[in-house]
Amino acid sequence: MIRISLLFSACVFMFANVATGSEEQSLTELQQQVKDTEQAFADTMAQRDFEQFVSFLADETIFFVGDTPLRGKQAVTAAWKAFYDTSAAPFSWAPGQVEVLESGTLALSSGPVYDPQGKRVATFTSIWRLEAPGKWRIVFDKGNEVCNCPDAKPESSAGDS
Numbered sequence: 001m002i003r004i005s006l007l008f009s010a011c012v013f014m015f016a017n018v019a020t021g022s023e024e025q026s027l028t029e030l031q032q033q034v035k036d037t038e039q040a041f042a043d044t045m046a047q048r049d050f051e052q053f054v055s056f057l058a059d060e061t062i063f064f065v066g067d068t069p070l071r072g073k074q075a076v077t078a079a080w081k082a083f084y085d086t087s088a089a090p091f092s093w094a095p096g097q098v099e100v101l102e103s104g105t106l107a108l109s110s111g112p113v114y115d116p117q118g119k120r121v122a123t124f125t126s127i128w129r130l131e132a133p134g135k136w137r138i139v140f141d142k143g144n145e146v147c148n149c150p151d152a153k154p155e156s157s158a159g160d161s
Contacts, residue, residue: 030100034107037136038095050084058137
């Protein structure tokens, strides 16, 4: 009886470890999918492919221009068309950090934005939603300028005068 219990416990332990490993691998695969999607999205700017850019947008997407939200695919495409009308890309971006919810349905990507000379001028944060197996669409996008702020003052301790 003890042997059966030990055998059963060993099997449960092995299957639990296998299941955990496959979940982690699945999350890693999803993160790579989102990273690849973000890179393909960024490539639309470099390749001047506006139609492909539009294909990444969810119908209800919201992009921010400063603090002003552009609501919906039509508003975003109307505002972003000008970025694709010139022969040279006015900026570029690349995925840096990518995180995916445990549910595998929403993801965040963020990274640097560069001017045409390669100087980092902003950072972006995008939220992606899985709309079909392997098909991620952007639902939120917001850029923030790079801050050239002075370093924060160190907090003084109680004994400082």
